[in-house]
Amino acid sequence: MNDIFDLREKRILIAGGGGDIGFACARAYGTCGATVLLFDIHEDRVRQGVERLRAEGFPADGWCGSITDPVFLEEMAGKIGGKYGSLDVLMNCAGVTSRKPMLEMSQKEWTEVIDVNLNGVFLLLKTFGNAFCGQGHGKVIQILSTGAYRFGPNFSSYGASKAGASALIKSLALEWAPYHVQVNGIAPTATETNFTRDYYLEHPEKKAAAIKNHPYQRLGTPEDYVGAAIFLASSASDFVNGEVIIVDSGKTV
Ligand SMILES: NC(=O)c1ccc[n+]([C@@H]2O[C@H](COP(=O)([O-])OP(=O)(O)OC[C@H]3O[C@@H](n4cnc5c(N)ncnc54)[C@H](O)[C@@H]3O)[C@@H](O)[C@H]2O)c1
Numbered sequence: 169m170n171d172i173f174d175l176r177e178k179r180i181l182i183a184g185g186g187g188d189i190g191f192a193c194a195r196a197y198g199t200c201g202a203t204v205l206l207f208d209i210h211e212d213r214v215r216q217g218v219e220r221l222r223a224e225g226f227p228a229d230g231w232c233g234s235i236t237d238p239v240f241l242e243e244m245a246g247k248i249g250g251k252y253g254s255l256d257v258l259m260n261c262a263g264v265t266s267r268k269p270m271l272e273m274s275q276k277e278w279t280e281v282i283d284v285n286l287n288g289v290f291l292l293l294k295t296f297g298n299a300f301c302g303q304g305h306g307k308v309i310q311i312l313s314t315g316a317y318r319f320g321p322n323f324s325s326y327g328a329s330k331a332g333a334s335a336l337i338k339s340l341a342l343e344w345a346p347y348h349v350q351v352n353g354i355a356p357t358a359t360e361t362n363f364t365r366d367y368y369l370e371h372p373e374k375k376a377a378a379i380k381n382h383p384y385q386r387l388g389t390p391e392d393y394v395g396a397a398i399f400l401a402s403s404a405s406d407f408v409n410g411e412v413i414i415v416d417s418g419k420t421v
Contacts, residue, residue: 172404176201179255180401181248183235183292184262186213188361189311191220192390193259193397198226200398203252207231207244208262235262235288241295249299257401258296259309262288265363270324278325285329289336297340301347308351309400310337311393314416316355334412341410350409354396357416359388384417 180197184190185206191213194204198221207230208214214230221228231247233240248255264284266277289310300306315323316330334353341351358378360368368375379386396413399405414420 173200173398173402175398175402178202178257178401179248179252180204180257180259181255181296182206183258183260183288184208184311185230185259186210186217187261187263188363188390189356189359189393190259190261191217192394193261194221194228195224195226196394196398197257197401198224198228200402202257202401203227203229205229205231205248205252205255207233207235209234234284235260235292236283238291238295241291245295245299254299254303255296255306257307257309258292258300259311259397259401260289260292261311263311263313263363265323265326267322267326267367269322273325281325282329282332285326286332286336289333293336293340297344297349300349301344304348306347306349307401307405308337308340308349309397310334310351310353312337312353312355312412314355314357314414314420316412317414318420337412338410345409350400350405352400352405352408352410353412354393354400355412355414355416355420356393357382357388357414357419359390359392361390382417382419383421386417388415388417 180202182190185194186208198204211232214232218228218230231244266281312334313330315327316334319327337351
């Protein structure tokens, strides 16, 4: 029974793997036996992430660069291919947010969020999609957000980017089904990470309201998502495609 969650011999690349949710998933994948490769725009997060994984005895490697940079992505793909061979799983945790009324938002601010959270998904999947379809297997796991399905004021660019990414992966799930590539998502809820920490410190009332909004009366933690991440990376999910697992203690219901 345990074998269906076995990730030994699997090579997993995590975009935004230096972030809190990405790193929690990286550790979990390492625990399940995978070789964990990660990249992130923050060099220190990549270095620390790889060091921590290796210190725990997990094979790991990392690169610094942006999901919005097709040249970097191609070069990294070449290095990964040369050193590790083909990938089995591609997870994308890279993301940025903005909290601003749309009428106060510049076009540059709008584009910054759409570029990372939506255009970045396109570029990442363009870079690795051919190899996945060519080899006839592969699992894509896109980290979305409950904000892709439940909207609120001051989240126009974030909500649009995550809803767009949700539509993109569902479309690809069907396009790549003939090649036995599964494309799924995980939608985290409000979680205390680099993403939200400063905002919740500055606005404790927003944090209290967010906690109250959850049936379990707490925010998510990065570790709350690793179960879904292991499931979607493993053979346990081989017939699951175009699905988004919402992990929010039932808030979205
Ligand atoms: N924390 C939350 O409340 C929450 C809720 C729902 C969804 N999410 C999603 O979870 C994912 C992970 O976020 P997190 O909470 O771990 O925050 P985080 O800030 O710790 O992680 C995001 C990571 O993405 C990296 N990144 C940003 N822009 C990049 C780029 N251009 N190229 C490569 N890497 C880039 C950051 O450096 C960071 O390490 C994001 O996609 C976010 O939208 C977070």
